[in-house]
Amino acid sequence: MPSLSYLVARLLQIIPTFLLVMIFIFLLVRLLPGDPAIAMAEAKATDAQLEQIRHNLGLDQPLPMQFLVFVKNTLTGDLGRSIMLKAPVTEVILSRLPTTIFLALYAIVLAVFLAGPLAFLAASRVNTPVDVAIRSVFQVGLSMPVFYIGLLLLTVLAAQLRWFPVGGYGKTFLANLYHLILPALSVALYTSAIILRNLRASLIEVLDADYVQFARAKGLSPRIIMTRHVLRNALVSTVTLLGLSIGNLMSGTLVTETVFAIPGVGRLMLEAIFARDYPLIQGLTLTFAVLVSVVFLLTDVVQSWLDPRLRQS
């Protein structure tokens, strides 16, 4: 396992990342044309009413002042009030986050279980019809937009065959497994296609490596060769890829949650952007930053466990 000092160093690296994220998102949302007052009173407010709304929201303060308030509040755990939902941002995010995390984890598990065994099968039969078939099917998954896969699954499996409900989510863990299978699948298809390609390539490379040839020559059983030598080495890059795909996964939920009517943070982010809900956009971005940082940290930990060479650097 990685040492404690390694973990602490990695955690400390997160602090400047967060600070940068805060500055960027603060400025970026304000660079967008239009502001919350305009989005809120879209048509019907007079210019004087708009000024009043801006004043009430503190948007008439100078930018540095607004930024100081934002940083100060964030440090005390207060992300402000959502303009669109008229409720504390922390409360809103916490109520929506579990659904999205559930969906993302579900998608990852599906992706790994789809891609893993098939990658082995393809790698062990390189360039046979089996290999070609597997790769072509996943190529389709890679090239179709998530919302389109989602709508296809909905139309066929839910609306026509009635195997699954059309969108929505359940109240219990089991009900969610059932309700969210189609959205999880549509996100998973894309991720699994990436994993499959990568894992297949690394497997082929490793299976051909000197140390595997040597292990075979030593007369080790194929099973030990597979687990101790092949898998461990082939997984290093796949784990990295899985960690990096969290970004994909998050943008996947943005679309999937809208198509499947799932009240998670992905759809919330879209709505917040269209409403120019500065506090909510800021809160959500920070939440995504935390999620991504945690996933990257976990990826590093797993990698340094798989590959001891990484621990020295």
Place this chain on the structure above:
Amino acid sequence: MKRILPILLGATLGLLATTSAFAIERGGAMTFARYDDSTVIDPVYADRNPDLWMVNGLYETLLRNGPDGSIVPGLAEAHEVSADGKTITLALRGGLKFSDGSDLTGADVVFSLDRARNADLGPWAGLLGAVDKVAADGNRITVSLKNPDPTIISILATFNTGIMPKAAFEKAAGATDQEKARAFFSAGPVTSGPFVMKSHVQGSSMSFERNPNYWRQGEDGKPLPYLDRVEFLVIPDDATRILKLQAGEVDAAEFIPFARVGELGADPNLKMELFPSTRIVYAPINTREAKKDGSKNPLADIKVRQALNYATDKNVLIKLVTFDTGKPMTSLMSAATQLHYGPEALYPYDPEKAKQLLSEAGLSGGFEVKLTTLAGSADDATLFTALQQMWAPLGVNLKVEQVDNPTRGEKNRSGDFDIHTYGWANDVNDPAQVTGWLGYYKQRQAVGTGWNNQEFNTLFEASNVETDPAKRKDEYKRMQEIYAAEAPLLFLFETPFAVAVSKSIEGYVQTPLGANDFSEAWRAD
């Protein structure tokens, strides 16, 4: 035999008539798929359509909008306007109760109207700007005005004057009105309308239950509503919302894209409802002498604006965008608006006239115009392509600029556009709201066009204090004539509200103002 037959026939017909009158079935639930969720369904704070179109389900107003657009009694059984137009007296019905069984009294009315006209609270306070004082003496309510206001009767039938329970609201936790409103609504508010809100999971679902103390009677002589429950599901994606309906998982789906109206109308299990609405689709034209970048603006010339209107084949647009569900505009306001005046469709397609007007304006050599549209909107994309082709023969080179909604709003406010797409639906059953918005310079620079017509402005100001209905009608006629001739807009079309409803549901209505009315809905299966 010859005599018996008519009698038998008559008896059968009579029986049929009786059965149809009493065929309404009570009880059960209906599930309604919405495009967006409500946040706070408070009459005063409601600021988005998903909020304000739900208020009437929970809060009853003193007066109501009748099915034909006239004002009918609500919680007040009678109302009277004094001769000088400055005092409105209303008589509250006897025995009115809130959903928790407490009495609905004059004190609640005073509380609600005072809250509704408090400019520090919601965005709608201006509608009650003329009110000086609201007082109650037993069941007698007196609304005193600073100046006569012909819109006040309509405002007393508008969602923002819904009657809330004073005692229950004041008991809610919180120091400010905003905090109290939040606490009051998250606890499942006490209501005066046909329903109570049982639960609300933000962004996902909401449940309304029958208010047993609602005052209005159904056709069977018992209190409305007929349904025990209305369940709402939030499904923002159009295609998914329709799939959910086709799969039979919901009983109705709102905001059906017009492209799907034909298909759903042919579904044997569904009724495709196209409710008459006050919704208009139009495009404001920048009428300022100079564009935002300082260059000369050809659209400042009235002849150029008229030419573009003549060069636009509205019937083709109606076919392409609304799939023949829309109709051409006949005035600045929809034909369903009170005091509408528009004997014929505005600017019938006439490319020759357009060409002539442009040459009179000295622009026969052509010029460039930018149309700002909503990114991702299929309707806007169609509109742009069609207009580009219609205007090209005149030498008008139409460019497109795609932006999101708040950006479009910003461009409108700052005058940084040539022409952009826009839509509107009335919130008030009176023409003053839409007329002020589209044409009165001092309110919003005539929907951001910068059009500043003295005669129109003076007429509008006069009509807002006009107590004689006939004179007000004349003023509105004149304003609509001026506006049509001056063409600060590209007049496009009116569209209905498209809601697909299961055949087992009767009586659901979306009103011309957009409100979802479940009070007389019932299940037929």
